[in-house]
Structures are given as C-alpha cells and as structure tokens.
Amino acid sequence: MPPTTLENATCTFCGCVCDNIGLEADGDRIVKTKRACGLGEAWFKNHTAERLYPDALIDGKPASVDEAVEAAADYLYQANMPLVYGLSNITCEAQRKAVALAELVGGVVDSHTSL
Amino acid sequence: MLRISGGRVYDPANGIQGEVKDICIADGRIVNDVQGAAVRTIPASGMVVFPGGVDVHTHVAGAALNFARGMTPENHRAAAKFIHSPLLRAGTGGITPTTFATGYLYAGMGYTTVNEAAVPILSARHTHEELRDTPIVDKSSCVLMANNEILLDLFEEGETERARDVLAWLIWAAKGYGVKAVNPGGVAAWKWGKDAKVLSDPVHGYGKVTPAIIIAQLAAIVDHLRLPHPLHIHCNNLGVPGNVSTTLETMRVLEGHRAHMAHLQFHAYGGDDWTTLRSEAAAVAEYFNAHPNLTADAGAILFGNSVTITADGPWQHLLYQLTGRKWGNLDVENETGCGIVPYVYKGSNVVNAVQWAVGLELLLLIDDPWRIFLTTDHPNGACFWRYPEVIHLLMDASFRRECLRKLPSRALKRIVLPDVDREYTLSEIATITSAGPARALGMPRKGHLGPGADADVTIYNESPDRGLMFRHPRYVLKGGEVVVEEGDIRKVVDGRELIVRPAYDENIEEYLRPLFEQYYTVAFENYPVEQERLEGADIRELG
Amino acid sequence: MGGKVTCTLGEVKNRADLIIYWGGNPADCHPLHFSRYTLNAKGKHVPQGRKGRTMVLVDVRETPSVRFSDIFLQVRPGKDFEVVTTLRALLKNRPVDEARVAETGLTLEQLQNLVDRMKNARFGVLFFGMGLTMTRGKHMNSAAVLTLVAELNAFTKFVSMPMRGHGNVTGADVVMRWTTGFPFGVNLSRGYPRFNPGEFSTIDVLVRGDNDAALILGADPGATMPQPAIDHLARIPTIVLDPKLTHTSRLARVHITTATTGISAPGTAYRMDEIPLPLKPILKSPYPTDEEVIRRIYEKVKVKPAWSPAAYAKVPCA
Numbered sequence A: 001m002p003p004t005t006l007e008n009a010t011c012t013f014c015g016c017v018c019d020n021i022g023l024e025a026d027g028d029r030i031v032k033t034k035r036a037c038g039l040g041e042a043w044f045k046n047h048t049a050e051r052l053y054p055d056a057l058i059d060g061k062p063a064s065v066d067e068a069v070e071a072a073a074d075y076l077y078q079a080n081m082p083l084v085y086g087l088s089n090i091t092c093e094a095q096r097k098a099v100a101l102a103e104l105v106g107g108v109v110d111s112h113t114s115l
Numbered sequence B: 001m002l003r004i005s006g007g008r009v010y011d012p013a014n015g016i017q018g019e020v021k022d023i024c025i026a027d028g029r030i031v032n033d034v035q036g037a038a039v040r041t042i043p044a045s046g047m048v049v050f051p052g053g054v055d056v057h058t059h060v061a062g063a064a065l066n067f068a069r070g071m072t073p074e075n076h077r078a079a080a081k082f083i084h085s086p087l088l089r090a091g092t093g094g095i096t097p098t099t100f101a102t103g104y105l106y107a108g109m110g111y112t113t114v115n116e117a118a119v120p121i122l123s124a125r126h127t128h129e130e131l132r133d134t135p136i137v138d139k140s141s142c143v144l145m146a147n148n149e150i151l152l153d154l155f156e157e158g159e160t161e162r163a164r165d166v167l168a169w170l171i172w173a174a175k176g177y178g179v180k181a182v183n184p185g186g187v188a189a190w191k192w193g194k195d196a197k198v199l200s201d202p203v204h205g206y207g208k209v210t211p212a213i214i215i216a217q218l219a220a221i222v223d224h225l226r227l228p229h230p231l232h233i234h235c236n237n238l239g240v241p242g243n244v245s246t247t248l249e250t251m252r253v254l255e256g257h258r259a260h261m262a263h264l265q266f267h268a269y270g271g272d273d274w275t276t277l278r279s280e281a282a283a284v285a286e287y288f289n290a291h292p293n294l295t296a297d298a299g300a301i302l303f304g305n306s307v308t309i310t311a312d313g314p315w316q317h318l319l320y321q322l323t324g325r326k327w328g329n330l331d332v333e334n335e336t337g338c339g340i341v342p343y344v345y346k347g348s349n350v351v352n353a354v355q356w357a358v359g360l361e362l363l364l365l366i367d368d369p370w371r372i373f374l375t376t377d378h379p380n381g382a383c384f385w386r387y388p389e390v391i392h393l394l395m396d397a398s399f400r401r402e403c404l405r406k407l408p409s410r411a412l413k414r415i416v417l418p419d420v421d422r423e424y425t426l427s428e429i430a431t432i433t434s435a436g437p438a439r440a441l442g443m444p445r446k447g448h449l450g451p452g453a454d455a456d457v458t459i460y461n462e463s464p465d466r467g468l469m470f471r472h473p474r475y476v477l478k479g480g481e482v483v484v485e486e487g488d489i490r491k492v493v494d495g496r497e498l499i500v501r502p503a504y505d506e507n508i509e510e511y512l513r514p515l516f517e518q519y520y521t522v523a524f525e526n527y528p529v530e531q532e533r534l535e536g537a538d539i540r541e542l543g
Numbered sequence C: 001m002g003g004k005v006t007c008t009l010g011e012v013k014n015r016a017d018l019i020i021y022w023g024g025n026p027a028d029c030h031p032l033h034f035s036r037y038t039l040n041a042k043g044k045h046v047p048q049g050r051k052g053r054t055m056v057l058v059d060v061r062e063t064p065s066v067r068f069s070d071i072f073l074q075v076r077p078g079k080d081f082e083v084v085t086t087l088r089a090l091l092k093n094r095p096v097d098e099a100r101v102a103e104t105g106l107t108l109e110q111l112q113n114l115v116d117r118m119k120n121a122r123f124g125v126l127f128f129g130m131g132l133t134m135t136r137g138k139h140m141n142s143a144a145v146l147t148l149v150a151e152l153n154a155f156t157k158f159v160s161m162p163m164r165g166h167g168n169v170t171g172a173d174v175v176m177r178w179t180t181g182f183p184f185g186v187n188l189s190r191g192y193p194r195f196n197p198g199e200f201s202t203i204d205v206l207v208r209g210d211n212d213a214a215l216i217l218g219a220d221p222g223a224t225m226p227q228p229a230i231d232h233l234a235r236i237p238t239i240v241l242d243p244k245l246t247h248t249s250r251l252a253r254v255h256i257t258t259a260t261t262g263i264s265a266p267g268t269a270y271r272m273d274e275i276p277l278p279l280k281p282i283l284k285s286p287y288p289t290d291e292e293v294i295r296r297i298y299e300k301v302k303v304k305p306a307w308s309p310a311a312y313a314k315v316p317c318a
C-alpha cells in the first residue's frame, strides 16, 4: 500500500518542481497539501485514484488495455512516419521509453519545446 | 565457457609480456582452465590479447556533457551516425556522442571500463540516468568536492573530523566512487567572477582556507577513508601559460598522500603569456618520476574539433574571450560549476602545436607506465575514440617525426619532443590503457587476465600499422560475452556501475539537514541518489 | 558569438542581488518562484532576503507580477529585440539613436539605468519567459538575451535562465539530448537522429500532413493546436496516453488511461534548471503508468519484422 502521508513530495505542475510538498491521502484522494501554491494544491487534489474513465477506448468504444496496446502497436508499426508528441507531463523514465519507441517505428519525437 | 587459444598475451599486472598462452573464461570471470564440449574456442594465434581498456578520466555523462550536446547541434550533423537496428540504438558519434553511441564506441575500441570524472552531487541522479543508458562498459564516477561550500566552511573552521564524515556522506549520497578536486577554491571564487590563482592565498570569501589547504585536507580524508581511488585532482590555473609552478606546488602539497593528477598536459606550461608559451613537460616529469605517491593521466590533445568542458568556470570564460565562440556556463549551488566552449585545435597554431607535444612528452618522459595513463580528457583534448592515434604516436618515433615536420618551426623551439626517441612496447601500451588505470582506480578485477578477474578481454590482429590495429580490435569480450567480433558489435550487454560506501557517523545528517534547508533548494531527503536506481551496481562497503 | 550562461536556482537564492524577469508573469504562472528561489528567499550571501535584492520586470503589459517588482519597464509589443540590442550597445558604450529607442516604449534614460544596475550588480540573473520567446523575434530574442548575459560577464557575474512551463518539459529536453543529441523535434525516420527546427517540429509536421500516425503523451494538442493540425490528427490514427479523457482522446482511434505523473506514477522529473528530482507516488492508480504502457507497445512492435532495409545491416562500430 502506498503511504497515506508523504513529506517532500514533488509537484510537477509547473517548472518550479517544488519538492517539499506535504501530502495527506484518504483512500483514493489527496485531501490535504502543505506548502503547495494554489495551482499545486489544485493539481494534487484534482487527480484521484478513482476509476473515473474506461481503461482504454478503441474508436470511442471501451476496450481492454491489452487490446488497446495491440491496436496502438499495429497503427504505429504500419505508419511510414509516426509522430510521438508531448512528453511534458510524463516521467523521464516514460520519456526514455518514448524515444526508444519513436526510434523503433522510425518516427519524429517532439515535445512542447518546439512550439 | 570460453577459451582464447594461442594468442600472444600482454597482461602486465601478472608479469606476462607477450607469451603465447590460453585465456579461459567461465561465468564472466577469468579461470585457470575450462574443459568439455560446451567450451567455445576463439582461435587467436597470431593475435594480440590485452585486458579490456580502462579509461581513468573521461566525461561521458551528466549535466555538463549534456549541456554541451545541446550547444553543438552542428557537430552532430557532421558526426558518425549510429543507425537503429534490432541490436543497436540510434545515436550520433562525434565530439559529444549520445549515451548509446558512447558505449558502442568504447567497446568498439576495446575499452570495457570508464571513469566519469566530474559529477556534481546535486545532479548525480542525472549522471546515473545517463550511465544506465551507456551500454556494455562498466562505469565509475568521481564526485566534485574541492569547491563544496559546506566542506570549505568546515576547513575554514578547522573541523577536520566533521569534514570527513560530511565527505563520506556526500560520496554515498552521489553513489560515487572517488573524489575529484577541480581548481580547488577557484570555482567557489568564480561564483563571484573571481579565480584562485595562488595556492597560498585565501579563497575569495574566506579568511583562512587556501587552495593548498583544500588539496591537503581532501587528500588526507580520501586516504583516511581508504577510498580505492586516491584524490583525483585537476590543478589550479589549467591551460594558463606558466602554470607549471602551480602544478609543481600542488604536487609538493600532496607529498605524503596518494593522488591522481588529471590531464597533466594542461598543467605543464612555461612562459609568461600566449606568445611565450612553452613546454615544461620535462620539469613536471622529473618531479613526478621521483614521487611514487602520484599517478597521472595525459590529457593529450589531437588536432581537430573538440568541445572543452570542465568544472573550471574561470578558464572557460577566458577561453570564450580568447575564441569569441560559443560559451556555456553552469554554476551548481554550493558545490561546483562548469564551463563549455567548443574549440578547434590547429596544427598551424603555435600554442596548439605546443600543447600537442606536451601530451606526448609527458607520456614519453614519465618513465613508469604504471603511473601515467592514456587519456585525452575527452572531449577536451580530443574525443576518446581517437586514442588509437595517440598509441600510434607513442609506438612509432618515425611517425612522430613526420608529424613534427608539419608543425610551425616556432613551436619546435618550445618543445622537447624532437629529442625524444622512446617508443612504447605493446606491454607498455597494455599498461597505460588498462593495467595501470585499473590499479590506480583500485579495481582489483579490472585491467588484468589472472584468475578471478572480470573477463574483459580485447583481441587485436597484430599489424605494423599500430593506429589501424588499435582502432579495430578483432574481438572484444565484456564479462565473458563476445560483444565485438570481426570489428562489429555482435552483442550488447548492460554495463554495471561501481560505487563505494565509506563509513560515516550517521549523526552527520543532523548536522547537514539545517544547513541544507538554508542553502539548497531541494529537500534534504530528495538529495541523495536512491540506491534502487542503480540496478545491479557493484557496491563496495568500506569499513 | 553566443553563449548560455546559467546556474541552478540555489545560486540565485544564495547570491543574486539583481533579479530581472523578462516576458513572464511568475506571480501567476510560477507562484512559488519568488519565495523558494529568488526574491523573498533568504540566501547564504543574501541573508536579508527581499531587502537585499532588486527586482526588475520587463513585459509588454501589466500583470500581477508588477507589484512585486521595484522597477517595471513596459515594452511596446514586438520591440523586445530592439530593447535587448540597445542594452548590448549601451554596455559597450556604443552610440544609440534616441528616436529609435523611443519606439520601444522606453526611454534611453531607463535603459541606461538598467545597464548601470546590471554592471554594478554583485550577481545578476535574467529569467526570460514565453512573452519573449513566443512573440515576434522568437529564437532571435532568446539568442539576443543569452548573448547580452554572456557579455555582461566581462563586468560582473551574470546568468540567465528560461522560465520553463509545464512540469517535466525540461526532462524531455534533457532525455532527448542524451539519447539523440538534440533537444526536441528529432526525426528518426532514417534510423538515426536528425534535427531541423521548423521542419520536424510538431506543428509543421501536422500542418503539412507529413505524419501518418500519432502517439500523444501527456499533452492535449486537440485543445491547443491550430485547426489544420487538429484536423490532421483526426484524419490519421492517433493514439493518446493520458490520465484523463482529453480533447485529443475524443478524436483519437485509441485512448489508454494512465496513472498520473508524480501522484500515482513514480519516476523522475527535471526542474527548470535541469535538477532531477524523484517522484514518489502517494496514491495507487487502477491504471498502468505511461512508462509501462509505452514499454508494452514497444515490445509488441519489437517482435514484428524490422521496418528498415538497413535494420539488419551490420553497423561498423567505430
């Protein structure tokens, strides 16, 4: 089980990346933040661990993650030049994998920086 | 299981100098013998067998190098391309190769262990992330300490014992291996736009602490903690005409302690200014030869493109003013800083010609190959993948003379290289590229081919063209796996990180925490690199 | 000439006595920047905190950040480049045309005063935001600012830093540099990294319709991009990984819900000054992490026959 309180949590809402945030969770929600600004507090409190969305959608219809992964892999594999875009709100570990995937499918990889 | 059969083996650590001998491998280590049908044999008769190369000083990962990558896109365009394949990751080579390319290039040259020589603790997590993406080679790293303000404040107050605990804690926080001193006191002064040029003058902002005190204290602590690698020092006044006096004085301060003098080439200059710059390699070599407490690496330069990256901010600013080219500078709170300036060494330039000679002179005039190692301070003096060019120059005096003829005649008067006839033997090359650096790094399983050693082995086709021979090993084995065969990468393994855990008084955290909250901008708990990040690391606990 | 002279945020906290924000509104967009890193922080060599520092704000409009500043310089929109160039000229004691200066909305006196402050600062820092980098001049503006700051180092210690926005955009930059050599907009379609901003940047690729599939990670271009780009995303197979159903999810063929970075997904994020920090999740998500989903897609593609004729070719290693 993850902890229900956490000191020195890191907020990734803005580029300040404050790493001294105190958090208190109750079940699926963060109920209290310490030392965060208004934006940070909203960020932490708006994201819950509830199942608010379907696991995955294919053509707008609910699907399993397995099916969606399979479909994603097929689309990317078949494309001549796929684009991998975003990367700003994911972890560095995910970014590393995203570059590897872009390389594997021979595409363009880009972040918000290019805007 | 594997048998390398019939090769001429050069294993200086075990006194083997070109004997025809089988090398046997099981479970990733060298063993006395292997038997049975499962043994693969690599026929190596007519070939030369070396322990895998060990680079004692290079810059391949972390914030500074990655800053340089961002600054030099035009170089990546011109660089060698690494094309994605089912085996290899894409990348670019050139003067600041990408991480994957770095691993392939080192392994392709027969090197299997590298020491990243400059890690700020605050961004050590970044260094380790990059090292994880640097395949095949094993990796260690040296942590920057000689401008760490918490340590400097303790030296100012004469709190030696506490400084020792702090240093030990910091190494473990960074998951480092050794201690690096760069321009002691000078980088701290640079934070105010100043430098530390005289070893006996107090550092800007301090009353008592001098560069000499920092050097002596750090060397003493490193010895006291029994770190496997001695204090790794980049002297004050790097690259400055007349800096030989600073270098000799630094070596005097180090008497009674072990120390490794980094990229000595950049510290062996006479003269008063750029127009009178001359080689003082002979003076440095003379002192050095008489002081067995010291080891050094060459930091040789080769003509061509480079990018200079050092934690020596003032030097980089000077170089920027001299070249008028791009300049990057990155100061790291309380700890260090670094500067980045792209640079082209030209054979027609007298200063560069002298620098070129100084690197070779040191390698040739320092008589014990166990104490001077091959480096180019990659990417400062040249890229690491050009080491075979240096080997060629060391082994072939007539080739050297040919190169000397192309230098401006004004340069020839300022160097001693034309008078040096020494030629390195294969055994000496094995020493300066592998056995020596492994011993200096305190890595008992590296740099030799005796039972128990890691099975990191490089096999060359013998050729009179030494440049060609060392550029293209026939086979490279890493941990017993054949990673290069017929000159191509055939298998990509993960390299491990080597780290040390010195002993310290746990209460030191109570001392550090409040200081930290005052001066740093990250939470104390988030500062140390988590051990779980370094999967498969080889951790050496020091009692 | 050119350069990028920068530092970590703690250097600013510990030393800066002159803090310039240019083209940004930190009070609203980076709310804790003042208190943690700059203006109000008490630093080692600025123990008095706010009293020991001067803040200059340069912007085209008044924002809530103005009331934090000691000096506010309101530049006419689109005239940032001219202002920076004038500052560089004044720094070198070159003559400047007063009438041209007036077109920027500022007076020569104001700019001379700023240059004097910069030269006399003990440690100066210039933070520049999207107001500078996203308006007329764009990359030229940031290059001019970086050069100005590099040149100031002939007089005193001066550094600059971009005010990066979104959480881990800095991490993307850092990771792409070490894996490909380039910070963004990298084309791997020939099997090795190629970089050409303006050609391989997302908007250009989408508007030209160059790509025939898209994988969108932690972004919502369907809400923010120009319409032709959105139209193209709707035309091609688009795949979205996101903790929420976004605008882009609605036009995508595939959406996969993922755990939220730093809240229920662990890992690393980089601060605007490229300091890496650990992300420790407090909640356990019912959804997989982005990292895991990308890895699973990767593994599915990896077992298919290689795409490129070069893929099985031997690659010499040196």
Ligand code: SF4
Pocket (backbone or CB within 6 Å): A011, A012, A013, A014, A015, A016, A017, A018, A035, A036, A037, A038, A039, A040, A041, C030, C031, C032, C033
């Ligand atoms: S707490 Fe506020 S200032 Fe800090 S990172 Fe989060 S949004 Fe930014």
Ligand SMILES: [Zn+2]
Pocket (backbone or CB within 6 Å): B057, B058, B059, B117, B262, B263, B310, B377, B380
């Ligand atoms: Zn170095």
